[in-house]
Amino acid sequence: xxxxxxxxxxxxxxxxxxxxxxxxxxxxxxxxxxxxxxxxxxxxxxxxxxxxxxxxxxxxxxxxxxxxxxxxxxxxxxxxxxxxxxxxxxxxxxxxxxxxxxxxxxxxxxxxxxxxxxxxxx
Numbered sequence: 726x727x728x729x730x731x732x733x734x735x736x737x738x739x740x741x742x743x744x745x746x747x748x749x750x751x752x753x754x755x756x757x758x759x760x761x762x763x764x765x766x767x768x769x770x771x772x773x774x775x776x777x778x779x780x781x782x783x784x785x786x787x788x789x790x791x792x793x794x795x796x797x798x799x800x801x802x803x804x805x806x807x808x809x810x811x812x813x814x815x816x817x818x819x820x821x822x823x824x825x826x827x828x829x830x831x832x833x834x835x836x837x838x839x840x841x842x843x844x845x846x847x
Contacts, residue, residue, distance in 0.1 A: 792839040
């Protein structure tokens with residue numbers, strides 16, 4: 726069985742995006758180069774931030790029709806994270822509200838990638 730273990734986001738400035746995600750995740754990248762920054766998480770998932778202008782790789786297309794989802798334990802944790810990110814200057818695209826699946830909000834990274842914070846599935 727195949728299990729995806731790495732998400733790649735194409736970014737204009739990997740170093741700036743790396744600093745952004747380091748602040749959000751509270752952890753340093755595991756790898757950095759001028760065109761790429763990588764994070765690894767305790768659950769085995771990795772996040773790569775790849776330069777849109779890398780000379781050895783072509784990135785075509787545009788748009789942000791996907792989300793990174795961060796599942797936290799409850800509504801209080803959602804509101805706490807929203808307040809923390811907002812205080813850190815993170816752009817909030819959609820403030821906390823009650824969706825059909827529970828309380829949620831959406832933030833944006835420097836390239837406009839969506840980051841949703843939500844509760845676990847019930």
